[in-house]
Amino acid sequence: MVVFSSPAAFAAMPTPAGTAINHPVARIYTVSLPGGEAESNAPAPSTVQPIYGFRENPFTPTAVPLKIEGGQPAAYTFSIVNNGNAAGAVRVNVSAMSNAAMYPGVTWSVEVDDASPFVSGLAWRNSGTSVASVAGDTATSGISVAPGSGATFTMRVNGAGATHGATAAFSITLETIGPAPGLPGGAYDSEYNSLSYAGPASVSSGDMVNTVPPSLTITSPMEGQETSAGLLAFQGVTAPGVTATVNVIGPLSGQQYVESVPVGPSGSFNKNVLLFAGANQVQITAMDWMSNTAAQTLTVHNDEQAPVVTISMSDNVVGPNVAVQGRAYDTLNHMQSYTLEYGAGENPTVWRTISTGTSAIGSAAANGTLATWDTTGLSGVYTLRLTASDRAPFNTTSEARRTISLTNLTALTGTIPAGTWTMVALPGTPTESDPRTFLGGGRYEVQRWDPTAPTDPDLLKYKINNISISNAGMGFWVKPYDAPISYSVNAYTTNTSATVEMQIRQGWNQIGSPFKQRGTSLDNYEWGRVQVMINKGAPGQETKTMADAITAGWIDSRIYEYSQSGYVGRGPEDGLVPNKGYFIQTFRDCHLLFDPGAGLPMGLARIVRPAYEWKMRLAAETEGLTDADNVAAVLLGAADGFDPADSGEPPVVKPYVALSFRGESDPADGQDARLAMDVRPNLVVNQTKTWNFVVEISDPGRNVALTVPEVENLPDNYKFTIKDELTGSEFDPKLQNTYSYFETGSARQFTLTARKMADLAAARLTKRFPRGWTMFSVPLEPDPSDVRFQLADHIRDIQVFQYFDREFYDPDHEQKVDIQAGIGYWAYLEDERDIEFTGKKLEEGAAVEIPLTQGWNLIGNPYESVDVDGERMRFERSGESVSAEEAVERGWIAPFIFEFNNVTGGYERHQIGVPLSPWKGYAIKAAEACSLIIQP
Secondary structure: OOOOOOOHHHOOOOOOOOOOOOOOOEOOOOOOOHHHEEOEEOOOOOOOOOEOOEOOOOOOOOOOOOOEEOOEOEEEEEEEEOOOOOOOOEEEEEEEOOOOOOOOOOEEEEEEEOOOOOOOOEEEOOOOOOOOOOOOEEEEEOOOEOOOOEEEEEEEEEEEOOOOOEOOOEEEEEEEOOOEOOEOOOOEEOOOOEOEEOOOOEEEEOOOOOOOOOOEEEEEOOOOOEEOOOEEEEEEEEOOOOEEEEEEEOOOOOOEEEEEEOOOOOOEEEEEEEOOOEEEEEEEEEEOOOOOEEEEEEEEEEOOOOOEEEEEOOOEEEOOEEEEEEEEEOOOOOEEEEEEEEEEOOOOOOOEEEEEEOOOEOOOOOOEEEEEEEOOOOOEEEEEEEEEEEOOOOOOEEEEEEEEEEEOEEEEEEEEOOOOOEEEEOOOEEOOOOOHHHHOOOOEEEEEEOOOOOOEOOOEOEEOOOOOOOOOOEEEEEEEOOOOEEEEEEEEOOOOOOOEEEEEOOEEEEEOOOOOOEOOEOOOEEHHHOEEEEOOOOOOOEEEEHHHHHHHOOEEEEEEEEEOOEEEEEOOOOEEOOEEOEEEEEOOOEEEEEOOOOOOOOOOOOOOOOOEEEEEEEEEEEOOEEEEEEEEEEEOOOOOOOOOOOEEOOOOOOOOEEEEEEOOEOOOOOOEOOEEEEEEOOOOOOOEEEEEEEEEEOOOOEEEEEEOOOHHHOOOOEEEEEEEOOOOOEEOOOOOOEEEEEEOOOEEEEEEEEEEOOOOOOEEEEEEEOOEEEEEOOOOEEOOOEHHHHOOOOOOOEEEEEEEOOEEEOOOOOOOOEOOOOEOEEEEEOOOEEEEEEEEOOOOOOOEEEEEOOEEEEEEEOOOOOOEOHHHEEEEEOOEEEEHHHHHHOOOEEEEEEEEOOOOOOEEEEEOOOOEOEOEEEEEEEOOOEEEEEOO
C-alpha cells in the first residue's frame, strides 16, 4: 500500500478536551523545518482521538487503505469539533503526496470539501486550483469552525489509470487560528517567537469504508449459449486481487455446486465449468477486500446425449404395409431430424429412404409409429436403419438397426385367351402349387416340359399330370377350349434381398422372370443381365455372364416366347415380361442367377479402387521412435464394426511408441481390437462419428508429438476435432496438424470426431468422344459409379469395357463397370458424340491411390486441369514409397506407358514420367502388385 503520512514537524499536538490551556510566549524549538515555518503547541501527555490512521500521540505515519477503480474516487468523511478552549476557529490542512514510483503512469488527485454536494471554498496552495498538485499539496479549508461548533468534511481521492485496490497517501492536520490572549493568531517564521496555539479539544472521524464494487465482465460464453461438450470455459476480466467464485445451478432439484475461480495478476480469468444436462444458471461473483460484490449470471444449455433411437419389430414381418414402431426423440428436445431407411441383407451397402421427419416420435414411456413402410415388391432379409441428429451446435447422432425377414403376398392375375396355347410363368411362388387350383373349372389343358423325362412319342417330354409350380419363374402351358380363363392367385413375393437361383437342366426348359417387380421398379428383367453358373457346390463351379456363357457353349443365344401360335426369338438385350413364359435351351445342367439389383441404379457393383470419402493418417513420435502408419477413414461399403477394410496393429517391441484405434470388437478373439486402420461407412449430412485411439510409450517421462500429415487431403465438407481426453485440449487437425505433450504415464487416450457438414456439390463434365475405339478416363468421381447410370441415354450405342486383373468387364458383368477417377477404360462408339458424366471433383490437393495388379493395368489422369508428370507419381509396395524412376529401377513397373491412337488404330509408347493428359487412358505394366499414388 502507498502511505500518505503527515510530516512529523507539522504535526500539532492538541490537548485533550476540558484541559486548561496557558499561552506563554516561548522561543520556537531549534529545528530545520520545510518552508521555514513552524507551528507549535504546548506538549500534552495524553492521547487524542484517532483520525485517519493516526493512532497515537505524537502523530506517526500509518498505512491508510484506499480503493480506486474505474475512474471512481474513493470518498471519506471526517468531522471536527471545536471545544471552545481557544477563542480562535479551527483550520483544516490536507496534504497529498505523489506515489509515482509505486504506480508508474497513474495520475493522482485529491479534493477536499466540507460536505456533499461539494461546494467551492478549498484552494490548493501549490496549484492554486481545487485539484492538488501531483508533487504533493496542501489545501486549507475556507470554512472556519467557531468555538463550540463542528463541521464535516469529505475528501475524494482518485487515480487515473489505477487498478482495483491501489492506495493513495494523504495527511490531515488541524490548527487553531485567531489570536490567543495578548498575541495575534497565525504562524511565525524561524526568526520570531512562535505563538503557542491552543489545539482543538477533540477530533473525530468516521470509518473508512469502500462501497464501490469491483468491475466484472464475462467475455465468453454468451447468454443462452448451447454446447454438447459438458465442459464450458467461462472467460472474462475483473479487478486484480478479488476473490471470485462460480455457482452452477442445474435444472433439477439438488443440482448445484460452487467452486473458486482463479484470477490472474491482470484480473483475467478462465474457468472450465462442468455443466448439468439441460439449462444451467451459471453465476460468476467477484468480491473485493471490503466485501463489495459484483455478480453476473448467464444461462447456458448443455446436451451431451445423442437422440434416442429404437426400432421395435418382430423378426418375421408380413407386408405389404408394415407399421414400423420405435422411438426417435431427444431428451432435451434438440432433435433436428430423423431418417428411416432400408437395405437388402444383414449389412447393406445401399440404403433407400422410407421416411424422414423433424418431430419427436415416441417417448421414454412408449413407442410411436415411425412410418408405414410400403414393402410391395420386396421379400427376403432386410435391415432397417434409423438415424437421428441433434441440431447445431449439439451435433450428436444416433443410429439403430433392425434386421428382419420380410414376407409379402401378391396377387398374380392374368387372362389366357381361348383356343391357343399360352406359355405362363408366375413371377412369384403361388400358395397353391397345382395350376388347376387357380385356373378353375372348364375345359383346358395344362402341360409343362420336363427335360429330364424320357421322350414319349406323343407327349415328348411334357408332363400333363402332377404339375407343381413350386418356385417363381417356372413356365408351363395352358390352353382353354371354350372360353378365356381369367385367373388370380396369391403368391409369395420373390426374394429381392439376394440373388435368386433357378435350376435348369440340359435341354429345353420353360422359364420366366421370377420378379413381378423389384421394390418400386416395374422394369422387365433384361435377359442379358442373367448370369449362368455351372457345377454348383462341386469342383469346377464357375459363373459367367450371359454373353460369356453363350460364347462358352453353355446356353443357346436365343430365348423364345410364344405369340399367336408361333415362337418369337429374343436376344440378351430383351426383357423378360412378368407372367410370360419362355423356352430356353441349355447344353449342360446349370443355374440361372437373377440379381435383384441388376440394371437398377445403386445396384451391386465392383469397385476397383476403394471409394474412400476421406482418409486421415495419424502419427506419433517421441525421441527417435515413430509410429506413422495409422489411418482413420470413411469408405463406401464399410461397416462400423470390424470388417475386412480394417487392419490390425502389429505387436509392439520395446522401446516403442504405438498409436492404435480402440473400441471395435475383433471376432477372431472376442477382445477389443487394436487397429492400425479403422474404416467406417459413409456418413449422411449432419451425422457424426468418433474414433477412439490411444498413444502408448514404453518409457514414460518423454515429450510426444501427435501429427496429422497430409491434411490437405481432408475434405472441406467435414469438420474434424481431436481431443486429448486427459487435459480436455482440442484442436482442428486442418488448422493445427501437430499436438505436443509431455507424457508422465504409459498411455494417453484421444478422440477423433468427424462431422459431415454437407454433401460436396455435384459437377457435370462433358467430353466429345470420337467414333471407333477410344481409351479414356474421367477426371472426377462419378456418382453413382455404375456406367449404366452415367451413360443411361447412350448405353445402347456405346460399348464400354474395363480391364482389371487380367479380365475384361462389360456393363453386363456380374460386377459391372464402375467409372472412377484415375482408372482407364475402353469405349467403342458407332458415331462421334458428346458424353456427360456427373459426380464429384477431387478435393484440391487430394491424392489418388490406384491399385496395380501384376500385368497390364489401365490408368488415367484423375484431375481436370492438371497434367500429371513423373514428379506427381509415387509407387508404393510393402510399405515403401518410391518415385516412378526408382520403381522402374527396382523392376516394379515397366519403363513405358502406352496411349491408344484413335486415328491410326495403334499404340504410342511414352517414357514413364511423360505428362498424363486429362480424359485420356493409358496402359501400364506392373511386374509386381503395387499402388500408384497420383498427386496434383
